[in-house]
Amino acid sequence: MNKNSVQDTFKEMERAERNYKIAFYAAFVAESLMLVTMMLLMNFKDKLHLLLLIGFVGSYTIIIFALFVLGAHVSRVGQRIIRAINLGLIDKD
Secondary structure: OOHHHHHHHHHHHHHHHHHHHHHHHHHHHHHHHHHHHHHHHOOOOOHHHHHHHHHHHHHHHHHHHHHHHHHHHHHHHHHHHHHHHHHOOOOOO
8 A cells, every 4th residue: 555545545534524524414404403393383282292202302312322322433443443554553555
């Protein structure tokens, strides 16, 4: 592996991270709009509407926490690979 291919790999990693952040914030905005719309349209006196709200928020909270944990794991693995490359533990040829 030559120096240019390592730099190209790092550029691809940075581009992938930037695309991930854009997609994450876009999804956050879309889900926030959906939640606000649901809150504005629901009848708070209707028990079914409250149950749907609790189910919606509860299920999305679990999914969001799982995505944060997955993102932290992938970042940690990527950092370990970069550290191994820098220490010469992975063959650069």
